[in-house]
Amino acid sequence: MTTGLILVFVFFLLVALNVPIGFAIGLATLAALGSIMPLDPATTTLAQRMVAGLDSFTLLAIPFFILSGYLMGAGGVASRLINAAKGLIGALPGGLAVVSIISSMLFGSVSGSAVAATSAIGSFMVPAMKKEGYDAPFAASVTTSASIVGLLIPPSNVMIVYAVAAGGVSIGALFLAGYGPGIVAGLALIIAAILVARKAGYPVSDRLSIRESLRTIIPAIPSIAMLVIVVGGIVSGLFTATEASAFAVIYSLLLGIYLHREMGWKDLPGVIIKSAETTGIVLFLIAASTGMAWMLAYSGMPGAIAEGLLTISDNPLLLLLLINVILLIIGAFLDITPAILIFTPILLPVAVALGISPVHFGMILILNLSIGLCTPPVGTVLFVGAAVGQTKVASMIKPMIPLYLAMLAALALTTAIPQLSEALPRFFGMME
Secondary structure, three states: OHHHHHHHHHHHHHHHOOOOHHHHHHHHHHHHHHOOOOHHHHHHHHHHHHHHHHOOOHHHHHHHHHHHHHHHHHOOHHHHHHHHHHHHHOOOOOHHHHHHHHHHHHHHHHHOOHHHHHHHHHHHHHHHHHHOOOOHHHHHHHHHHHHHHHHHOOOOHHHHHHHHHOOOOOHHHHHHHOHHHHHHHHHHHHHHHHHHHHHHOOOOOOOOOHHHHHHHHHHHHHHHHHHHHHHHHHHHOOOOHHHHHHHHHHHHHHHHHHHOOOOOHHHHHHHHHHHHHHHHHHHHHHHHHHHHHHHHHHHOHHHHHHHHHHHHOOOHHHHHHHHHHHHHHHHHHOOHHHHHHHHHHHHHHHHHHOOOOHHHHHHHHHHHHHHHOOOOOOOHHHHHHHHHOOOOHHHHHHHHHHHHHHHHHHHHHHHHOOHHHHHHHHHOOOOO
């Protein structure tokens, strides 16, 4: 238990000193190991655990999905999704805000990255919203909050990370489970945006005819089709998640070069370099977090925390409320990938003891930590949204409040209604 306390103390000290999160995790783990063995074997042990953490066929899907996301970003997918959303709901009150939400959700899902969605959709939508009379902080806030919802809609890299951390939960079941909470969160954000837009008197776009709407929707169908093919292929057993990710790369490449013709073979090296940089960061975080999770397990801290939580109450909803509060705080300080790897082994046994399925708990965990991505002080996506919107993070806090409330309402529904997460996996026979 002492080693666990050393690990936690050193980790938060390094985070407070603004040490990059991956290095903070690795150095804290090394400090804890160094308290029970000499430095040389401690370093060797940590390196072995980090390498073992990446020795997973399932994790191979992550670099492929990252690459497919970058290929779609360079291949003109963002503009087509925005035009399709405009054709569907541009004439609603706060129409451009709703368009931004739906576009960010769709691009976040096809790219598997909230940061990519905020950058790609924000670069189009924030200037368009500002031109129509929307405040820059509100425009940036809408795109930022909606992009995290894409992490719940497959294909999702963080679901793959959770599947590994949870000890082999079906990725297909998790992918299907994400639709319910993802759609609920998206609808909650749309309602909040419409209410804010009405109160502020933001303009309404002209209603398009059916023919004009179809002209905007049809070009986006090939992009959206990737979601159907990837998820459908996994659910039907046609291919594994890793094979699906490789297919997504080929599909995205053909889409950008031959169908949309917005990128050429000369652009491919630049896209590969960017995706390699992102992959390196993500995999280093996974490796370091796996080492920390192993060290925590060795210290006995997860068992002690689980035991302590279960002694507080035997009421599942009360304990889930407490877990939600803990995760919301964690999400505000820790990036989603290491948070999943570190806290899944600690909190999942508590959830299972309460009769909550690993699939349902996965949706609660991911939605919680996704909200943290746009919550200060660390919120990565919040800072990206501010940069794209050419505004300050402090200016975004006020317009973010109704959007935070909408996301918390979606979290409450996801927590209290297991059927939102479990109905589709059960229907397709992916869980009992």
